[in-house]
Amino acid sequence: MDNIVMIGGGGHCKSVIDAALRSKRFGKIFITDVNLKPGDDIFGCEVVGTDDVLPKLLAEGTTKAFITVGFVKPSGLRSKLFYMAKDMGFSFPNIIDPSAVVSVNAKLGTGIFVAKNAVINAGATIGDNVIINSGAIVEHDSIIGDFAHVAVGTKVCGECSIGANTLVGAGATILQGVKVGSDAIIGAGAVVLKDVGTQCTAVGMPARILRGWN
Known part of the structure; x- marks a missing residue:
């Protein structure tokens, strides 16, 4: 070994x-x-x-x-x-905890950590050096960009896109088809119903843009 x-x-x-x-x-x-x-x-x-x-x-x-x-x-x-x-x-x-479920039809980059009880479903694409943390779910056909962190208990629904170097905070939910830009922050527990731009912070239920760098 x-x-x-x-x-x-x-x-x-x-x-x-x-x-x-x-x-x-x-x-x-x-x-x-x-x-x-x-x-x-x-x-x-x-x-x-x-x-x-x-x-x-x-x-x-x-x-x-x-x-x-x-x-x-x-x-x-x-x-x-x-x-x-x-x-x-x-x-x-890639280091994948034995309790995680990763579809054989997902596409994985390198240096990815998939923590306990996380799920990556069919057709998802996970970039390099991504963290899919404990209990997080990345649903079918979603794309997670390089160096992003999908935090504990997060739900990324189908056909979403999360940009590079973006944090999706603990317990957040990204609704079907929503796109989040790079270098963004989705606050813990947020429910994101519409797209979030690059270098923006979104918080709340439903999520609102708290701060943007644009």
């Missing part, structure tokens, strides 16, 4: 490691983080230093990496780390 390095050692890392251990797909799991000390561990997986050790890990045969920095608002950090590691030569597996 291949070894893998988790880039970022916070709370999101714990969820990803738990799923990775449950999947039994990997050998050693290493962690890099600026706020943890070498020799610390998370669920028995060793912290080996900051991102400065990534070239050494790669040279020693750890060729797989995963971005385990969380995403609570659009910042670009996850994409920056993803491309940094990709340029070094790392590849990115």
Whole structure:
């Protein structure tokens, strides 16, 4: 089994490691983080230093990496780390918790995390480095853009489109066919009945635009 390095050692890392251990797909799991000390561990997986050790890990045969920095608002950090590691030569597996249901007719990018009890239905397209968090549902023919986060308990109905680097907050519902732009925020519990533009924040039931950058 291949070894893998988790880039970022916070709370999101714990969820990803738990799923990775449950999947039994990997050998050693290493962690890099600026706020943890070498020799610390998370669920028995060793912290080996900051991102400065990534070239050494790669040279020693750890060729797989995963971005385990969380995403609570659009910042670009996850994409920056993803491309940094990709340029070094790392590849990115998808980590899917065994309790998740992913249709064989869904199309998946790379470096995707699908958490416990999440569902990705037939015809859905999930971009690179996306988080489909615990209990989230992405229905048929929906498109989730690169680096987006579909948070805990969210429902993305059929034929929706969620832009790159967008956060769909916990418990939100995106109604059938609605399009949400890139770098947007959908607030927790929002019910989105109509399209939301790029760099906009939408909250409420039904959702209203709270702030836009346009």
